[in-house]
Amino acid sequence: MTDWAAFTGFTGLVLVALLSFAYFSRGLPHGDGVSAFSSDDSDSRVSTPSDDAPAGGDGVVDADTDEATVSHLDDGAASPPDDEAVSHAALRTDDHATPHTGDTEPSAETSVDHDSTPTHPVSDGDSLPTDMPTYLLIANVAVSQAVLGGFLAFGAWYAGVPVSAFGLSPGDVPTKLGLGVALGVALYVVNRVGSSLSRRLGFAPDEALRETLTPETPTGWVLLLVVALPLIAGFEELLFRGALIGALSVGLDVSPWFLAAVSSVAFGVGHTAQGRLGIVVTGLLGFVLAATFVLTGSLLVVVVAHYLVNALEFVGNELFGW
Incomplete structure (x- = not known):
């Protein structure tokens, strides 16, 4: 029998830990010696x-x-x-x-x-002892996401939550991959257009975090694209969509659309290091992913879309300055 109270506790602990990391990371210096506060704050x-x-x-x-x-x-x-x-x-x-x-x-x-x-x-x-090479920053992000994701997975196993509650199922994988790719590319294009418009209106997005994590070597790019970004997309979708929407809507008998709204707010707040504008944009992106998860019932779709949005941001900026 599933212990939904225990799983809810595990999920809450992981969420609090992630939001705490996001809050305190606002003041951490980037590789250029500048703190990660939003540009409109500084x-x-x-x-x-x-x-x-x-x-x-x-x-x-x-x-x-x-x-x-x-x-x-x-x-x-x-x-x-x-x-x-x-x-x-x-x-x-x-x-x-x-x-x-x-x-x-x-x-x-x-x-x-x-x-x-x-x-x-x-x-x-x-004079800032917390500066570190880019590849170490990437590795730090990957390890922290892996640890939190592992703790959440342990909580699901301990509480006996079925994997189907997270939107994980082996059927129709090619279709889910195709939907994820299409959604990811579409979200990236919309995000780029929105970023250009915001600059024209005088609201420059804070891109310090992306610039800090942009690799300088081929090995760094492999670490970012093959290890860090898949872990980030997988963990965040498992938490914000799979657990907070899928599992809790089943276990607590709560509307998934209500949980989609709540998880999207938490998703935006979890990206505090990107500044106030970044919180709003990320929250809206989170709601699109949440709605897709509710409509498709597939975690794979949103994981693929999430990964592509992040990867295209780095690659597009590096190759074309977008």
Whole structure:
């Protein structure tokens, strides 16, 4: 006999863990040394050197203002003291200044002090110990998704939940794959069009997370496309569609459409690292996937669609700059 109360508890624990990871990941620095806050939260924040910092020294330059740090003064305004007015151009030309850029890779130039002792090149992220190579970030995501997915699967086994409740069945696989591919491509196209329109309206989506996870080597691309993204799509669909909609609608006798709405909100909140606009867009995407799951009763369809949306985002941006 199925223990639906126990399975509901397992599902709740996994959901809370995932949402907690998403919340705390907002402040984690990316490979370029910039925190994963949404762009509309950070556009208004400009870092300025402290009053006692030496000119051209360790003052922090915000990555969003890399090309606009030269102050413009009114004709009648008094000029600030020389030791407090350092232009961005001076920072670039000063032989003893530490360059601050938003690039992922540190500058090839090495700062040299008066004793001609070479120092380690400095980038915005050098003082952030949580920075890590891209392939390690990808591996970290893959492992965390695998662990949570394994815990959820263990909960289903422990509670005796039949696999059919998750929308898993061996029949008509080619048709399900075809539906998944068609839906994934369609969602990607709609997402790209929506992203272009939002930029024209002044709402730039936060793409820092995707840029951070974009591989730089062929091995990294294999790790991303063959390991990480399938695990992400499989786990998230198992949780948000298979468990929260399929299994709980059967076990708790609740309308699957009501659970589809609830799971879509949770799905959007689970992508906090993509910013406020990303939460809304992801929530809408989640509802389309949820509706597809309810109508088809197949987890395979939504897993394939989810994977394709993610994979095409990375590949399209890398090859065509989309």
